[in-house]
Amino acid sequence: MNHLFRELAPISDAGWQEIDKEATRTLKTTLAARKLVDFVGPQGWDASAVGTGRIRQVEPPPRSTVEARLRQVLPMVELRVPFEMLRSELDAIDRGAQDPDTDPVIAAARSIAIAEDRVVFHGYATAGIRGICEGSGDATVALGDDYASYPVLVATAVNRLRDAGIDGPFAVALSERCYTSLTESTQAGYPVLEHVRDLIDGPLVWAPGLDGAVVLSMRGGDFQLTVGQDFSIGYLDHDAERVRLYIEESFTFWLQTPEAAVPLAFPTTQAGS
């Protein structure tokens, strides 16, 4: 048994299979950053940090005749979302039910996937993580509600990347608001989303954890997501009616080349979309 204590849960193999299947399906649909950035790991639950190769002076040193330096690391962040499954639904799975209520695991998986993406795209200052959209400085392109203008804005972002000496392939990640609006808008009878897709040579990704949009290079070596424990489902406790579980991961994100991404952002008053 490991730290997830799955063997202690009153859940059959078929029940676990259904829970894991639904979680996996939701995670693969919702996660966006993992479709775009370099991935390292999984390094295991016992991995604690990623070394950055940098140091800082420690003052005062332990003795006046020596110099002291502290290694700078990116510590792993643990994300966990608890959820509850009805035992009656788990029993139904064992009887062959094809429509068990797995909404709790789907909601938990969606929540943790969006959380990972928010950290990667927008950073998590409390945990010492800079996000892809935080490093661009003045390069950010302003978004508005004129969706027909989006192809021009994406082309502007691609040009800014090229001007900065950043090679492709280039990808675009779009928030739910942007993605939906571009799908519904047409230009010359053609969805604007497809006009945007034609401008890039990498993927166009639906990213519900993102505000606005971002154009970024996928040449590699610019954005690194390091996972300790990849998404896993563990057991907390149970009673006669419910089983309490959780979905959890540990990871950190290293923004190695801030200029390899150009965010497209709504004005601050409209943020959070």
Next chain:
Amino acid sequence: MAGEALHEDRETLGPDILDRHRAISTIMEELEAIDWYNQRIKASGNAELQAVLRHNRNEEKEHCSMLLEWLRRHDREFETHLRTYLFSEGPIREASAGDAIPATGGGLSIGSLKG
């Protein structure tokens, strides 16, 4: 690296595939070395040389095992099959996925979703 063995354009392959290529190429080289050492140990009549070659060969086996583990961690299909067949008992072809050790004890093995 064994870049000359690439069969597709390097830019198309991306860093993940290139790293797997590096690992697979190295595993091939380690296995070839083990095969050569086996033959030379058998052919040599000098006991001291045999001992040195045997030591070297066994180190190659360690290197190969470490690389296989790296590959397992970066290739989900490999992981599935290795869990099915490695350390199984009885006829190998009869080892089924049902006998496999549960995947990483609760891990969902999402990994990278690139490409």
